[in-house]
Amino acid sequence: MTAQEGTAxxxxxxxxxxxxxxxxxxxxAAAAKQASHxxxxxxxxxxxITDYFVICSxxxxxxxKTVIEEIERAxxxxxxxxxxxxGEDEGGWxxxxxxxxxxxxxxxxxxxxxDLERLWRDAxxxxxxxxxxxxxx
Numbered sequence: 001m002t003a004q005e006g007t008a009x010x011x012x013x014x015x016x017x018x019x020x021x022x023x024x025x026x027x028x029a030a031a032a033k034q035a036s037h038x039x040x041x042x043x044x045x046x047x048x049i050t051d052y053f054v055i056c057s058x059x060x061x062x063x064x065k066t067v068i069e070e071i072e073r074a075x076x077x078x079x080x081x082x083x084x085x086x087g088e089d090e091g092g093w094x095x096x097x098x099x100x101x102x103x104x105x106x107x108x109x110x111x112x113x114x115d116l117e118r119l120w121r122d123a124x125x126x127x128x129x130x131x132x133x134x135x136x137x
Contacts, residue, residue, distance in 0.1 A: 019051040019101050020051075020126065021078070022075055022101045023054050028129075030105070033070045037106075037111055040055075041055065041125060055116050056104070
């Protein structure tokens with residue numbers, strides 16, 4: 001494996017964590033805080049700005065904040081931190097940008113309205129669940 005494979009575009013180093021592992025860690029962290037509609041989309045062949053989208057929703061702003069905190073904690077434990085964090089309570093859509101992985105946390109209403117899974121329907125889904133875990137959402 002080369003230094004570039006499985007790592008962030010533009011930030012590849014020999015010790016960089018593969019982006020797929022970061023995406024899976026984010027999805028599992030969201031699940032740990034009961035987020036819904038959790039999906040990982042492999043978008044690296046469709047767009048050049050990132051490799052994976054992690055999409056999930058939360059029923060309240062408070063739950064969304066808890067989900068975001070857990071995702072940040074889990075990925076920080078892997079030695080990564082977001083290069084950008086966006087979103088406001090009124091907006092219902094929060095974004096954590098890890099360069100090669102972009103995490104979208106939606107309120108339930110915004111999740112249905114923006115429907116990113118439909119927009120990126122050509123992107124393959126990545127299985128993130130433990131072998132005996134129940135499906136989310």
